[in-house]
Amino acid sequence: MALALLSGLGVTALLFSGVSRLEHDKVALAFQQRAGARLFQLQQGVGGAIASVGSVNQLFASREHVSRKEFELFTRPILRQHPYIQGISHLRLLSHAERAAFEADMARLLPGTVVTELRDGRPVPAGARPRYRVVDYVVPLAGNEAALGLDTAYPVHDEAARARAYATGQPSASDLVRLAQGPAPRVGVVVSMPVYRHGAALDGSDARLAALEGETAAVLRPSDMIASLHAAGQARMAGHAGMDLRVYAAAGESPDKLVFHAPPPAAPARDTLPGWLYPTSGERVAQPFDVAGKTWLMVARQPGGALVEDHLASIFTLGLGAILSVLGAAYVNTLASRNHDVQRRVDERTAQLKQLNREMLLRDRAIESSVNAIIITAALPGNPTVYVNPAFERLTGYGGADMLGRSPRALYRDDLDQPGVAEVRAAIREQRDGHAVVRCYRKDGAMFWNELHISPVRDEHGGVTHFVCFQHDITAIKAYESELRHQATHDALTGLPNRVLLQDRLHQTITHSSRKGHRLWVVSIDLDRFKFTNSRLGHKGGDRLLRAVGERLQLALRPVDTVARIGGDEFALMLLPEQGSLTPRADQVQRVLDCLAAPLHIDGQELFLTCSAGIAVYPEDSAETGPLMERADIAMYRAKEMGGNNYQFYTAAMNERLGERMLIENALRTALERREFVLHYQPQVDIASGRIVGLEALIRWQHPELGMVAPNRFIPLAEETGLILPVGAWVLRTACEQLMAWRADGRRDLRVAVNVSARQMAEQDFVQSVADVLAATGVPPHCIELELTESQVMSDVEHAIAVMHELKKLGVQLAIDDFGTGYSSLAHLKRFEVDVLKIDQTFVRDLTVDPDDAAIVTTIIALAANLGLEVISEGVETREQLAFLRQHGCQQMQGYYFSRPLPAAALEAVLRDNDGLFGDLEHAGAERTAGQAT
Incomplete structure (x- = not known):
């Protein structure tokens, strides 16, 4: 019995030892599986964070310039997906010469921002260095303000790894660094990728380094990142024993590299077994893994103490064996048989667990992400x-x-x-x-x-x-890239091709035309007096006007031709020959000009637009796209000089005229402050009495090198550049001061006429500026006559009527200059609050020999008489012209027949001679003209 009992106890001890060993192996295997799954999860999570840096890097690789707004919109979803990312930034290589401009730009985004560096863990203004690597964009800005403008190149960290990343284009992770963000020192890891110049060839490490412009980087909080991944793993591993998990940012278990430690949860005392019966081996798994070129280490340890739930079989075996041993030796064979059965089942279960482990590893890799x-x-x-x-x-x-x-x-x-x-x-x-x-x-x-x-x-x-x-x-990314390509080649306002696409099409068409022997025309188009029209319509109205112009240009052309918007009010056309012809025809260009000349209705206003066009011909003018476009521009400027609303073909002589134009334009900018402008005055004479009743103030430019510059050479330039505003103000003030001097000499019946430009009328404070001059000089308002050209009045009728109404409130006289040369209607004329109509000299020149001109002049005189307006004839040069005007009732005249425009000092003699005149206008005019000619 004792022997049976001892044998039973011995067998029980052996069975207990075997089952405990199998249970230990099972627990160890399950622990290794969990450790492997945790490592895979860490690798996937870190890989996802690094992949986000790659996606941001692709944004900069896909286009030449990424705005701060586009960067923020692109990175926000990434930050929501990876909350452990402190911030995503774009770092820019900056020279010391660019530092001031960069700091000024950053200060507009965040006042007080300067280029900083980390010293003793705190950002301070960076010292002067030849080169910086500063944070240009950072999202989110809140919480990362200290990183904006931070020079990450100082102090030097991991430059060898960064150099490899620059040479290969791969992501690179830094060692643990102290972050500038946060109220307390924080430790992070910076994962960065190099950004190369858009479009640069990257066919080698040297080429990559030469094209380097900066970096895209993500600052990871490793403890938060691993804690987040660990928490997700804990949820999936619910029901399993815990583990002691440590993660080091290095290959070794250095305490200062420890970034995460998750101790196992303490098991209740009732669930643990005594150590003398179930000793633990302290299973340990140490696995390195890669973080963007840096090797990190995960160490997992099995917690001490055996749990009851893991050793139920051995406990049951021990208890049952003891009971069976006490029952006697009779049960020894049964017990042995049972032990054999248990062993077989344990072996089968172990095999099943191994197979399940292989399948679970395969499924885990596919399902984790x-x-x-x-x-x-x-x-x-x-x-x-x-x-x-x-x-x-x-x-x-x-x-x-x-x-x-x-x-x-x-x-x-x-x-x-x-x-x-x-x-x-x-x-x-x-x-x-x-x-x-x-x-x-x-x-x-x-x-x-x-x-x-x-x-x-x-x-x-x-x-x-x-x-x-x-x-x-x-x-969605592909669609965004397609939209970016469209924006890069088309004008955002009109949808027309821009300069880039035009040059590409022009290059392709030139290649095709060279094989076919065809000619093509490049036409540069600029709207006449667009700045004046735009100032009246406002920004939005001007945009609608440009869109309408783009639509008209497309309607005027064939599908095979190209229309592009170059910028502002500048358009360009590429015209191909019509079928059966080797060269385009001039009527194709004239069709465009006629289409634009039709009235436009914008914001309830009827507008009349004209344009100037310049034509360069391939291959006569050039066989290259750049020179062709430049020469079309030169020809367009020539068309503008000729009054607009026409087209000109490029000639070599236009280059010389362009140089003269640039010389005059440069000198014009300083002529006023150098006091090079002078006023000449041409008398306006009453035809019936021969008395001088008024004077027209005409500006002249006495240039120290060019001599006397004719007004038609610099007035259009002044209009175009906006210099006409200060020049016009000077003319009005100077004329008023001279008039006051004549009035002081006793000539109180004189009036002075001053020409007003379209740009002046477009100014909101024009009427007030006239009132200020009258008040400052003391000139009676009725002694000042403002001359408005018919074309400028008709360009915006409603605005002109409003301005004339305000001027009449001041008491000044208003005249329509060059009447008959524009396109005003009688319906408009009766609404204009004018006092004088001036007959343009083009009708007076041939009125004695051309019946049509004579009919126009007599009609204008009769129209003025019926409307109660005074009429002045310009350009009277002969006695026959004077006789015709007197016969048909013209009231006043001016012209070379009586007097040329003269300086104020020279005009004193004319005024004195006129004081003694008693109606003999023909004799006085003939003598004076002869004297001035001499």
Whole structure:
């Protein structure tokens, strides 16, 4: 009995030892599985954060300039997906010469921002260095203000790793660094990728370094990141024993590199078994993993103390064995048989656990990342699908039942002629990692852009058994890239091609025309007096006007021709020959001018626009796009000089005229302050009495080198550059001061006429400026006559009527100059509050020999008489002209027949002679003209 009992107890001890060993192996295996899953989770989480830096880097690679707003919109979703990212930034390489401009720009975004550096863990103003690597953009700005403008190149950290990243274009992680953000010192890891100059060739490390412009970087809070991933893992591992988890930002277990420590939860005392009966071996797993070129270490330890739930079988065996041993030796054989059965079942369960472990590792890798679609294929001919995750079904519409056993090539359908498809096939054939962007098709036939990452799965012997493919829908990114390309080649306001696209089309057309022997015309178009019209319509009205002009230009051209907006009110055309011809025709350009000349209705206003056009011809003027466009511009300026509303072909002589124009324009900017302008006065004479009743003030430019510059050479330039505003104000003030001097000499019946430009009338304070001059000089308002040209009044009738009404309130006289040369109607004329009509000299010149001119002059005289207006005839040069005007009732005249325009000093003699005149206008005019000619 004792022997049986001892034998039973001995057998029980052996069984207990075996079962405990199996239970220990099971616990150790489960711990290793959990540690492996935790490592995979860390790798995936860190990889996702690094991938976000890559996606931001692709934004800068896809376009030449990324605005601060675009950067913020692009990175916000990434920050929401990865809350442990402190901030995503764009770093810019900055020279010391650029520092001041950069700080001024940053100060507008965040007042007080300067270039800083970290000293003793705190940002301070950076010292002077030849080169900085400063944070230009950072999102979110809140909480990261201290990082804005931070020079990350000082103090020097990990420059060797950063140099490798610059040379390869791959992401690089820093060592643990102290962050400038936050009220207390914080430690982070900076993952950065180099940004190269847009469009630069990157065919080697030297080329990459030469094209380097900056970096994109993400600041990770490693403790928060790993804590977040660990918390997610804890939720999935609920029900399993805990582990002591430590993560080091280095290959070794250095205390100062410890970034995360999660101790295991303490088990209740009632759930633990005595250590003398169940000693623990303290299982430990140490696995390194890569973080953007840096090796980190994860160390997992099994907590001490055996749990009851892990050793139920051995406890049961020990208790049952003791009971059976006490019952006697009779049960020894039964007990032995039971022990054999238990051993067999344990072996089977162990085998099942190993098989389950292999399947779980495979499924874990596919399921862990649920954001992107995952498909697993077998490494067999045809690559049959063995698993797809739910995200794949959402992306493609194909479920697991649809794809199992089928090749993923079904996603390409018949669209197999793609570079990305060839890359996928090569990666599978060579059993390597692969990356491609391909066009795929959903189950309903809809096309989407798919970014693929393929990785082979190897067994314990290194053989490839499966392929895992991560897929991401980038259709929205592709659409955004397409929109960026459209914006880069088209005008945002009108939708027309811009200069870039025009030059590209022009280059292609020149190549085609050189083979066919055709000519083509490049036409530069600029709207006449657009600045005046735009100032009246306002910014939005001007935009609507430009869009209307663009539509009219498109209607006036054929589909094979090109119209582009170069900028402002400048447009350009590329005209091809019509069918059956080798060169374009002039009527194609005239058709454009006529189309633009038709009345336009913008914001309830009727507008009349004209344009000036310059034409350069291929190949006569040039065979290159740049010179052709420049010479078309030169010809356009010549058309403007000739009064606008016409077109001119480029000639070599225009280059010389352009140089003269630039010389005059430069000198004009300083002529006023150098007092080079003078006023000449031409008498206006009453035809009946011969008395001088008024004087027209005419500006002259006495240049020290060019001599006396004619008004028609500098007045259009002054209009175009806006200098006419100060010049016009000077003319009005000077004329008023001279008039007061004549009035002081007793000539109180004189009036002075001053010409007003369209730019002056467009100014909001024009009427007030006239009132100020009258008040400052003391001139009676009725002694001042403001002359408005018919064309400038008709360009914006309602505005002109409003201005004339306010001027009449001041008491000044108003005259319509060059009457008959514009396109005013009688309906408009009766609304104008004018006092005088001036007959243009073009009608007076030939009125004695041309019946048409004579009829126009007599009509204007009769019209003025019927409307109660005074009429003055300009350009009277002969006695016959004077006789005709007197015969038909013209009241006043001015011209060379009586007197040329004279300086104020020389005009004194004319005024004295006129004091003794008694109606003999013909005799006085003939003598004076002869004297002035002498």
